[in-house]
Amino acid sequence: MTICKYIRQKKRYILMYVSLLLTFFFACYYFTNYEKYTTPSVTRLAQGSNAYYKDHPNGVVQALDHGCYLQTSNFSQHQHSEELLAERNCRKKMPVALVLGAALSGSATLKSALSFHPNVTVPEFTVPLNFTDIGPYLAKMPHSLPHQVTIGECQEYLYMTDLSKQMVTSVFPGLKVIILIRDPVARAMSEFLALKSKSSSKVYRQSISKYLHLPVGTSRRDPHKVVKERMWTGKNSQLYDTSPDDIHYNLEDTFEETVLESAKIDPVHFLVQRSIYGSGIRKWVRVIPPQNMLILDAERFAQSPVETLEIVERFLGLSPFYRKDFFSFDLSKGEFCFNSPVRSCVEPLPMQKPLPALSDEIVTLLREFLLRSIKVQSKYANAYFPHLGENPLIYTPFR
Known part of the structure; x- marks a missing residue:
């Protein structure tokens, strides 16, 4: 009788403590699974699947299920299985x-x-x-x-x-x-800075070279060569197409030295052409x-x-x-x-x-x-x- 009487007297406090305890446990569970409830389309690539691993605070890369592939936080795309592609009618x-x-x-x-x-x-x-x-x-x-x-x-x-x-x-x-x-x-100055940087990406240099057909950074084949006048006369002269054989590719110490020729803008330098x-x-x-x-x-x-x-x-x-x-x-x-x-x-x-x-x-x-x-x-x-x-x-x- 003594215990029951005590519980009746203290039931308000007991219920309060139980409520706080349950609230604490639910809060822990929610924050542990916060990402699951707030971003249902965002998945973490799991062990044993086609996981994509990289240095990351949690050991994996976050990824978005974009329908036919997973797109990771570094913009890589990881295609779903052939079965899932067929199921989702991917083409x-x-x-x-x-x-x-x-x-x-x-x-x-x-x-x-x-x-x-x-x-x-x-x-x-x-x-x-x-x-x-x-x-x-x-x-x-x-x-x-x-x-x-x-x-x-x-x-x-x-x-x-x-x-x-x-x-x-x-x-x-x-x-x-x-x-x-x-x-x-x-834009021209940005490209000059990117190419002159010691850490400039080889891939970026190669992409420029692919367009220009010659390696970036080479000297003019003939610095005294006169560009054909027919290509640079008339009101539309600055919009004329230029043959890759006529384009200059040199990169000097400064931007001014690179795009100037005889104190004038070099009209066929690739930095100028691409602007x-x-x-x-x-x-x-x-x-x-x-x-x-x-x-x-x-x-x-x-x-x-x-x-x-x-x-x-x-x-x-x-x-x-x-x-x-x-x-x-x-x-x-x-x-x-x-x-x-x-x-x-x-x-x-x-x-x-x-x-x-x-x-x-x-x-x-x-x-x-x-x-x-x-x-x-x-x-x-x-x-x-x-x-x-x-x-x-x-x-x-x-x-």
């Missing part, structure tokens, strides 16, 4: 859109952002386009679910010379094109309808990624997906990270440090030379772009 498709972009203007970063959209798939690696043999190109596309669209990316698409309307429409009917551009002087966006834009306008082309400001993308991605979503007819808290971008530092749905960062390109300053004279000379190209791109962009000189020159390479 390889030709891209409905291509992301071009002036070199070091963020096309790869935009592709990385699009890779998280639930209705989009992108190839893991850049795929060169050969219109005469499309089979290998399709083979390198990722599998996708029936409702997903494939989007390709390659900065070199902007510099293609063998474009024809019949060729493009036969392979990509209804193709849409997204072009990223940035201040052409900053003449108007030429590439005009070629694409000739093969696709204007309404199928979207030209974006790379600096604006780095400053406000969600705003740019919302424009891309509307252009491609995608459902809204991106939020401001998904991103952490800083162009000046070269930091481009995604906080959701998987925490991941785009590996920055190396650059020479400390950053050298450009003289006002070289900036003025290069901008005057590129003015015609700027007018052409503005004509087709059908949108406001900051005028040259409005933004501070940020030389950071933007992958």
Whole structure:
């Protein structure tokens, strides 16, 4: 009787202690499984499966089930089993859109952002386009679910010379094109810094060489050679195509020494050529309808990624997906990270440090030379772009 009487007298305190104890246990269980409840689409690759191991605080890499493959936090794609691919009706498709972009203007970063959209798939690696043999190109596309669209990316698409309307429409009917551009002087300087860096990626150097057909960094074959006058006369002279045999590839100690020849801008240096966006834009306008082309400001993308991605979503007819808290971008530092749905960062390109300053004279000379190209791109962009000189020159390479 004494014990029962005691319990009746203290039952309020006993119930309170039991409630606290149960709350404690439930809280521990919830936080232990927090990731499971808050991000159900995010999976941790397990032992015994097709696990992808890398140095990581927890020993594994976080991965997103993107339908036909797992996408890890370092943007690697791990295809599901053939059985699961068949069960989900996964197929390889030709891209409905291509992301071009002036070199070091963020096309790869935009592709990385699009890779998280639930209705989009992108190839893991850049795929060169050969219109005469499309089979290998399709083979390198990722599998996708029936409702997903494939989007390709390659900065070199902007510099293609063998474009024809019949060729493009036969392979990509209804193709849409997204072009990223940035201040052409900053872009040229960014590429110079990336190539001059001692830690410059061999892969990046080789990708440039592949376009140029000769190794980057070689001296001019004939520094006294006069470029054919017919190629550089008339009001459209700065938009003319240049034969790879005429392009200069030298990299001197300074940017000024590299792009100047006899105190004038060297019109056939590859750093200058790759900043003449108007030429590439005009070629694409000739093969696709204007309404199928979207030209974006790379600096604006780095400053406000969600705003740019919302424009891309509307252009491609995608459902809204991106939020401001998904991103952490800083162009000046070269930091481009995604906080959701998987925490991941785009590996920055190396650059020479400390950053050298450009003289006002070289900036003025290069901008005057590129003015015609700027007018052409503005004509087709059908949108406001900051005028040259409005933004501070940020030389950071933007992958």
